[in-house]
Amino acid sequence: MTLQATITDVTERIIDRSKDTRATYLDRMARAAEEGPRRAHLTCGNQAHAYAAAGPDQGDLAHGKQPNLGIVTAFNDMLSAHQPFERFPDLIRKAARENGATAQVAGGVPAMCDGVTQGQVGMELSLFSRDVIALAAGVALSHNVFDAALYLGVCDKIVPGLVIGAATFGYIPAIFLPAGPMTSGLPNDEKSAIRQKFAAGEVGREELMKAEMASYHGPGTCTFYGTANSNQMLMEFMGLHLPGASFVNPNTPLRDALTAAGVARATEITQMGNDYRPAAHVLDEKAFVNGIVGLMATGGSTNLLIHLPAMARAAGIQLDLEDFADISSVVPLMAKVYPNGLADVNHFHAAGGLTYMIGELLDAGLLHDDTLTVMGSGLGDYVKEPKLRGSEVVWEDADRSTLNDKILRPASDPFQKTGGLADLKGNLGRGAMKVSAVKPEHHVIEAPCRIFQDQEAVKTAFRNGEFTEDTVVVVRFQGPRANGMPELHSLTPTLAVLQDRGLKVALVTDGRMSGASGKVPACIHVSPEAALGGPIARLRDGDVVRVDPESGTLEVIDVDLDAREPATADLSGNGHGVGRELFEVFRQNVGLASHGAGVVV
Incomplete structure (x- = not known):
């Protein structure tokens, strides 16, 4: 399918606008990559400090002949979306060993919950936490002992901050491993109705609290389509997730298998192998255009209007609000997920989700299909969906029809002709x-x-x-x-x-x-x-x-x-x-x- 003219024009405009800053960035990344695997430049004393507590992996790390993966984690058990990450380091280390590699937790980054701080003084730190997260990711990876990085983050400022960090260390590969949404609770429209009744003085705080607890009830991302779930969509459209990884519920066999598959893929794309995919090359102008297309097609969070330009600047790319508006004018709104509709993100995923949507947008000429992703070349890989076969993940052709047209509709017959x-x-x-x-x-x-x-x-x-x-x-x-x-x-x-x-x-x-x-x-x-x-x-x-x-x-x-x-x-x-x-x-x-x-x- 020929690429739609406005998508072409906006992409060329971004490339031209970013010509100098992008060239400077890529030159800097290329010079860093020329130094080869980072550990080779450390003294024996430097390395001994890094491996002292590595237990059974200590010998493999000391010999330095296999990839070492750095885990940058935003785990805390106050955020429901991030609580599942408590299990991930052990899963990752096990999967790394099974694939002839090692993995270490490089460092943690802060992760605050906007749901907790909404309307509170703490919300004044929220946006700035994104930059703190980027800085913390930089500290984590500064030890120079990692051949690829695995980023564990989901929510509002965390993923953008981690992407800024990944772009800054763009000479090594980056894979984002999501935790998934919580299972469905009280329907979002019912929760919203109770909130409005409380605002009008028609119900008391006890009924409000009951509704809120029924809505936010377990581990995983909040199920409405806010910034956290928009982030997950973005990572898939931009090729930083494995296909179909975004909206699989936490602590399920498929979720664990996708985590292990992400680790296996990370071991294959380091500079030590034959399929080197540094983050700097994944995070290019076309990837950001694809991300904006996904944002408009899903009716995603307005917070991304701030975060995407900040992420892009870290990779030497200059985005403007005009780019978002022009892309919105030609991208149809294909999804109705709360607050744009009554369904939650689990219903969206069950109806076909991102796999269906990416296929439709590719067929309509609204996505670049020739981007470099962590999985392969082009978004064609993301039209397949993950299936569990025994304990392994395989990707199979997905159903190319929506399973609920009240939630998800084809690009040719959308809810709205523009992204809104x-x-x-x-x-x-x-x-x-x-x-x-x-x-x-x-x-x-x-x-x-x-x-x-x-x-x-x-x-x-x-x-x-x-x-x-x-x-x-x-x-x-x-x-x-x-x-x-x-x-x-x-x-x-x-x-x-x-x-x-x-x-x-x-x-x-x-x-x-x-x-x-x-x-x-x-x-x-x-x-x-x-x-x-x-x-x-x-x-x-x-x-x-x-x-x-x-x-x-x-x-x-x-x-x-x-x-x-x-x-x-x-x-x-x-x-x-x-x-x-x-x-x-x-x-x-x-x-x-x-x-x-x-x-x-």
């Missing part, structure tokens, strides 16, 4: 809006604005009955420079109640919404942010704001913003408590949200 992502520009700056879960009648709003400086103030105004007319709610001083750009997910139930009451409402913010943001129109990541004196800082209560994803417009009507001084905020309280003191250097040096809000790249 809009690039909004105007005299208020630039932002993004995900409209795949927003009903068409709510897409465009022009109304007086109310200005707030945090989400609690919005909820207080709601409880006081202050929203009685159509309103554009503006929440500013929530960008990375101001307070680390916490998610404003707890606003969703409040604004949804207003919308259900018949008001036209929208959110405009320089902050983030969750990957679970849904039916209320929200123009997010507005840049430049208020803390940098961006136009959003010059708005005043009552100004009429137009938010229009159909025309790509974000503007204030009949106001001369240049004639106004930007508002300022007392941000001194953002600098201390719950570890915020440690991140002052991050707040002072963070880049624009539109460039990935990066600190380390």
Whole structure:
């Protein structure tokens, strides 16, 4: 199938834009690779320290004639998605030995749960944790004793941080080993309904807690299609997972067999073998375009609009919001997974999942089929699905029809003809809006604005009955420079109640919404942010704001913003408590949200 013209144009635009930075990056990786296996450059004393506690693997490591795999793990047992990783090092070491290799835990990286910190002060560390994870991965791999790296991570900032680390050490191969989603619990729409009733004061905290515990009930990723599961999709579309690995439940025979298969594959693609596949070559411009296509086709998390540019920059590639919007305009929305629908990710996987979707998108000419992946050359390998035969994984041709067209539909007959992502520009700056879960009648709003400086103030105004007319709610001083750009997910139930009451409402913010943001129109990541004196800082209560994803417009009507001084905020309280003191250097040096809000790249 011929590649669709817009996909071709966007790819060529990215290649041209990135020409110099990508060349510099690849040259640096090539020079590192020329040094050969890293252990060869260590002294005997260096190596002895690295192998002292390796037990039965000590002799093999000392001789250095077989691959040694470094495990970078984000395990902790507070995150349901990461708790299964507790078993992985032993599984990996066993599989490595069976394949004539060794494996060591190179280091751990922090992993925080946005579900725990939603609406809490700790959320102000969340985005910056991505850069800490990249730094920690760098420390883990700095010992130079590894021929490939296995990355154990699932959730929101963890996978992007690990990818930045993998790109930085791009001269060695990288394989990501997922843990899988928890089994289905309370349906997401029922959980959402209880949250809205609680926000409206119709049910108490006991009923809310019961619903939440029934939804988040066991090990594995949360089952809605938020950032964590969008990350897993991304790793498969970009060729860093084994085919079909993303959504197999934890602690099952197939999950363990896929982990072992990932280890076996890692031993085959090091520089010591005949199929060398360094991460730098997997993470190319076409792989990132494929990732964006997957994001649009699945209706994935808006957080990836920040993370993908940051990941790409680590590999010398420059992405722009325009790339996302243009790809969205030609990629159909093929999935309806909560919050875009009622199904959860287990239902999506059972209906055909990523295997079906990748096949459809390849046939439609919407994916590059000639990318280098950890499995082979091209995404054709990812149209096969893993099956357990005894204790081994084999990949077999998948059913090329959807098994539930209410969840997953073909590219020729999608839920929507576009991916539902809009690039909004105007005299208020630039932002993004995900409209795949927003009903068409709510897409465009022009109304007086109310200005707030945090989400609690919005909820207080709601409880006081202050929203009685159509309103554009503006929440500013929530960008990375101001307070680390916490998610404003707890606003969703409040604004949804207003919308259900018949008001036209929208959110405009320089902050983030969750990957679970849904039916209320929200123009997010507005840049430049208020803390940098961006136009959003010059708005005043009552100004009429137009938010229009159909025309790509974000503007204030009949106001001369240049004639106004930007508002300022007392941000001194953002600098201390719950570890915020440690991140002052991050707040002072963070880049624009539109460039990935990066600190380390």
